[in-house]
Amino acid sequence: MKELHGIPVSPGIGIGKVFLYLDNMALEIPRYDITRGQVEYEWSRFTAALSNAVAEVRSLYDQAVQEMSSDQAEIFQAHSMMLEDKQFHEQIRTKLENDLQNIEWIVWEVSHELIQKMSASPDAYLRERAADIAGVSHYILDWFVSNKKTSLAALPDHTILVAHDLMPADILSLDRSKVTGIVMDSGGRTAHTAILARAFEIPAVLGLSGITKNLNGAEVLVLNGDTGVVIIDPDAPTQKRYEKARSEYQKKLALFESLRKLPAQTRDGHTVKLHANIEIAEEAEQLSCYGADGIGLYRSEFLFLSSAHVASEEKQFQAYRRVIKIMGNLPVTIRTIDIGGDKVLPGIQQANNEKNPLLGWRAIRFCLARPGFFKTQLRAVLRASAFGTVRILFPLISGCEELEQVLTVLEEAKAECRQKGQLYDEHIAVGSMIEVPSAALTADILAEKSDFFSIGTNDLVQYTMAVDRGNEQVNHLAQPFHPAILRLIKYTIDSAHAKGIPAAMCGEFAGAPLATMLLLGLGLDEFSMTAQAIPIIKHIIRSVTWEQCRLLAEKALSCTAEQQVLRLLEEHNLERIGHGKSA
Ligand code: PEP
Ligand code: MG
Numbered sequence: 001m002k003e004l005h006g007i008p009v010s011p012g013i014g015i016g017k018v019f020l021y022l023d024n025m026a027l028e029i030p031r032y033d034i035t036r037g038q039v040e041y042e043w044s045r046f047t048a049a050l051s052n053a054v055a056e057v058r059s060l061y062d063q064a065v066q067e068m069s070s071d072q073a074e075i076f077q078a079h080s081m082m083l084e085d086k087q088f089h090e091q092i093r094t095k096l097e098n099d100l101q102n103i104e105w106i107v108w109e110v111s112h113e114l115i116q117k118m119s120a121s122p123d124a125y126l127r128e129r130a131a132d133i134a135g136v137s138h139y140i141l142d143w144f145v146s147n148k149k150t151s152l153a154a155l156p157d158h159t160i161l162v163a164h165d166l167m168p169a170d171i172l173s174l175d176r177s178k179v180t181g182i183v184m185d186s187g188g189r190t191a192h193t194a195i196l197a198r199a200f201e202i203p204a205v206l207g208l209s210g211i212t213k214n215l216n217g218a219e220v221l222v223l224n225g226d227t228g229v230v231i232i233d234p235d236a237p238t239q240k241r242y243e244k245a246r247s248e249y250q251k252k253l254a255l256f257e258s259l260r261k262l263p264a265q266t267r268d269g270h271t272v273k274l275h276a277n278i279e280i281a282e283e284a285e286q287l288s289c290y291g292a293d294g295i296g297l298y299r300s301e302f303l304f305l306s307s308a309h310v311a312s313e314e315k316q317f318q319a320y321r322r323v324i325k326i327m328g329n330l331p332v333t334i335r336t337i338d339i340g341g342d343k344v345l346p347g348i349q350q351a352n353n354e355k356n357p358l359l360g361w362r363a364i365r366f367c368l369a370r371p372g373f374f375k376t377q378l379r380a381v382l383r384a385s386a387f388g389t390v391r392i393l394f395p396l397i398s399g400c401e402e403l404e405q406v407l408t409v410l411e412e413a414k415a416e417c418r419q420k421g422q423l424y425d426e427h428i429a430v431g432s433m434i435e436v437p438s439a440a441l442t443a444d445i446l447a448e449k450s451d452f453f454s455i456g457t458n459d460l461v462q463y464t465m466a467v468d469r470g471n472e473q474v475n476h477l478a479q480p481f482h483p484a485i486l487r488l489i490k491y492t493i494d495s496a497h498a499k500g501i502p503a504a505m506c507g508e509f510a511g512a513p514l515a516t517m518l519l520l521g522l523g524l525d526e527f528s529m530t531a532q533a534i535p536i537i538k539h540i541i542r543s544v545t546w547e548q549c550r551l552l553a554e555k556a557l558s559c560t561a562e563q564q565v566l567r568l569l570e571e572h573n574l575e576r577i578g579h580g581k582s583a
Contacts, residue, residue, distance in 0.1 A: 001235050004208055006183070008228035009194035011532060012203035013246035014181020015239065016158035020217040021166070029141065031105040042096060042103040046140075049103075053139035054083050060169055067172075075132075075168045075192050082136045104144040111137030131191060135167035155179060160221040164212050171196040181223045183230055185209050198286050205230050226532065256535035260291040264527075264538045270546035272520065274538055275333070275528035277506055281319045284326040287531050291538065294331035296454065296528020297393065297506035298323060300377070301337045304345055310373070316380035324388035331389045333431065333454070333506075333528075334381050336374070338363040338395040342470050358468060363396035368405055371412075378413035382424035391429040393454055398436045400445045407449060435459035435507070440488040443495035453496045454528070457507025461485055479562040480509050486518075486557055486565065493523045504528055514569050516540045521553025540573075548572075 034042060057080045064073035082088065088110070096106045111133055118130035152174050155161070160181040161174070171182075171193060182197050187206030197204035203225030215232065222242040223230045231238060265271040275296025276287050280303075284295065303311050303319055311319075324332050339345045340362030354360040367374035381392055394406050410430065417424050430449075434440050435456030443453065457480055462469040464485060467478040479485070489505075496503035504526035509515050511529025516537055519527065527537060552572055559565045 001238060002214075002232040004211065004230045004232070006205040006208035006211075006228045006230060007188055008204075008225050009187070009191070009206050010182070010197035010202060010204035011225045012181075012201065013242055013249050014160055014203040014221070014223045014225065015242055015246060016160040016180040016221065017156065018162050018215055018217055018219045018221050019155055019159045020212060020215055021152065021161055021163040021170075022212065029104050029108050029144075030102060032102050034100050034102055036100065039097060039100070042106075043093065045144075046092065046096075046103045046107065049140050049143035050083065050089075052143050054080060057083060057139055057169075060172055063172060075195070079132060079136055079139070079168070082132060083139065088136075104141060107137055107140055107144075131165055131167075131186070131193075134165065135169065138167055139169070160223065162212060162215060162221070166193045168192045168196055171200070176200055176202065181205075181221070181225070183208060183211060183221065183223060185212050195282055195285065252535070255539065256290070259535055259538050259542070260289065262291075262538070262542065264293070264541045266520065266541055266544055266546045266549070268545040268547060270520070272524065272541065273504075273526040274534050274541075275331075275504070275506075275526055276531040276534065277528055278323070278531075281322045281326075283531070284323045287327070290531040290534040292330075292531055292534055294333070294389075295323065295327060296333050296504055296526055298332060298334045299338065300334055301339050301343055301345075304337060304339065305343060310345075313376045313380045316377060317383050320381060320384035320390075321387050324384055324390060327388060329389060331391055333391040333393050333504075334384075335393040335395055335433070336364070336367060336377055336381070340366050358462070364394055364402060364406060365396065368402070368409070371409055374409055375413045375416065378410055379417055379422075382413060382417050382428065383422050385425035385428050386423040390425060391431055391452065393431040393433055395433045395456070396436060396459070397432045397434075397446065398438045399442055400449070403432055403446060403449055431504075433506075434488075434492045435463070437464050437488060440492050443492040444498065447495050447499035447501055450501060452502045452504060452526075453492055454526075455489060455492055455503065455505040455507060457485070457489075457505060457509035460488060460507065461509075464488065480512070480515070481518075481556075481562045481565040481569070483557075483559060483561065483565070486522075489519075489524075490522050490553075490557065496525075497523060502526060511537060513537065513540055514566075514573055517544055517549045517552050517572060518556050518565075518569060520544070520546060521549035521551070521556075 057076055061073060061076035061080065064076050091110050092106055095110055096103060099106065114133045115130045118133065119127055121127055152170055155175055155178040157178055159179050160183060161179050162183045164185045165187065166184060179202055182193065182202055182204040184193060184206045185208060187193050191206060194204065194206060203223060205223050205225060205228050208230060219233050221230060221232055222234050222239060234242065263271050264274045273293040275294045276290065276292040277297040278284060278295055279299045303316060320334060340360060341358045381390065384390060397403050407430065414424065429451035431452040431454050432439065432446050432450040433456045434443060434453050436459070439446060440460065458469055461478050461480050465478055465482065467474050469478065493503040502525040503523070505519065505524055506528040510519065510527040511533035513536055517540070520541065529537065556565050556568055559568060
């Protein structure tokens with residue numbers, strides 16, 4: 001038995017026999033010299049294979065449109081465009097004339113060079129697009145060499161598909177009733193395989209470099225698509241544990257499915273909103289299956305952190321608009337860039353040159369010191385706001401003057417959009433994150449200039465308790481249920497309500513089942529969390545009364561220490577959720 005850890009990209013438990021899908025394409029491609037007189041003949045073979053490949057991808061697109069969202073199906077449209085790219089054709093033609101070798105070898109070589117160039121790029125986006133080039137060349141090469149696709153259409157029952165890389169077309173051609181999991185050497189959350197695995201609800205763990213080399217195809221594999229754990233040849237107790245987890249997961253899914261379209265409403269009719277936190281645009285695609293009422297936190301810095309270059313206004317605008325379009329009329333809360341601290345932006349900030357980065361040049365402080373950079377992001381958000389319901393959220397606000405400065409820059413960005421004739425939502429809602437104690441304690445003042453609050457408990461706990469959230473040695477000292485934190489949350493919510501604005505929470509506390517009744521009782525209006533937590537939180541909300549929660553919150557506020565609060569909440573929650581402090 002061997003345990004490995006990869007990137008969890010599609011939730012669920014997979015148990016099955018390994019099917020090794022190895023890419024032997026290079027070995028199968030014949031290579032021979034041709035004469036100059038044969039160039040036109042080879043070229044005609046290329047154009048014939050190309051038009052077959054184009055037709056194939058178009059029909060894959062038609063199939064995909066029937067089976068998944070149009071956004072996901074766009075992968076095939078992108079492949080079709082790449083196939084028809086004139087520059088790609090010219091490269092092949094030039095190499096054919098120069099090297100005088102058979103056309104399938106030339107296609108393989110040109111694509112291979114492109115793939116290597118893109119795989120070595122510092123830009124994560126380009127690195128992941130290398131897989132698309134591989135896919136596109138396979139469509140053409142499949143018309144010359146033996147076609148392997150049939151092998152994926154006829155797999156044995158309970159298969160865990162293990163590959164170095166899979167093409168979107170491979171996933172479409174899979175007999176999905178037979179595949180209980182996907183594992184790959186390559187890939188990450190934004191890889192197309194990941195997107196399609198989520199769309200087809202196949203548990204998947206990617207980025208396990210070298211796993212194909214560790215297997216011979218005779219093994220049994222279990223994988224957890226929520227944690228990224230993969231176990232090769234589990235012993236009997238481990239396999240049993242995973243089988244139990246899988247049946248519990250399936251029961252949970254059935255319960256969650258029944259809750260998906262129901263409101264987050266207590267038994268006595270009090271309704272709150274359950275929003276999702278996302279880091280990358282692709283995550284928005286799966287939110288409707290969890291029943292999210294919108295996006296409460298889009299951590300926009302990930303758009304910058306995934307690339308060696310600063311994202312341009314256009315690139316940001318495209319990413320925001322994509323999320324907004326996926327969400328339809330539901331609200332999308334875009335938090336302006338929160339870098340610094342533990343998230344260093346390459347090329348702009350130097351790692352570790354501050355003694356206390358978490359107390360340093362972070363988030364809104366960085367943006368106010370770089371108004372040009374900040375305004376670029378604000379313009380991108382404003383322009384995207386013309387396409388749906390957008391809210392802007394400012395991180396690490398510490399007081400009223402800082403918020404005023406931010407609002408001045410926002411007005412300047414609006415003026416620039418107007419000057420260029422760019423449309424935006426003039427009444428775009430502006431929110432302050434309450435994650436610094438000074439902001440919580442002046443929430444009544446900040447409420448005058450905010451349209452909503454969002455409490456960031458991850459940082460609020462860190463800064464209130466003086467516990468570095470990333471430091472393993474002191475992590476256990478962080479107490480989200482500490483009376484100080486409860487008082488700061490209560491004061492923030494009460495101040496919001498006194499000014500008639502909603503109070504949201506987007507820190508991990510909002511998705512912790514043990515905190516749900518307490519937060520409801522304190523009057524929280526919106527809970528924003530990792531999407532997977534939404535169903536269980538909704539289940540709790542729908543099984544209690546608001547009256548019950550208000551009484552519980554009152555009692556919790558009179559406790560003198562975290563342990564006392566925890567005991568109180570556990571007594572009330574035990575029969576409902578059956579577990580402790582962590583989310
Ligand atoms: C928080 O601090 O609670 C929060 C949601 O922001 P982040 O985790 O991105 O710092
Ligand atoms: Mg924070």
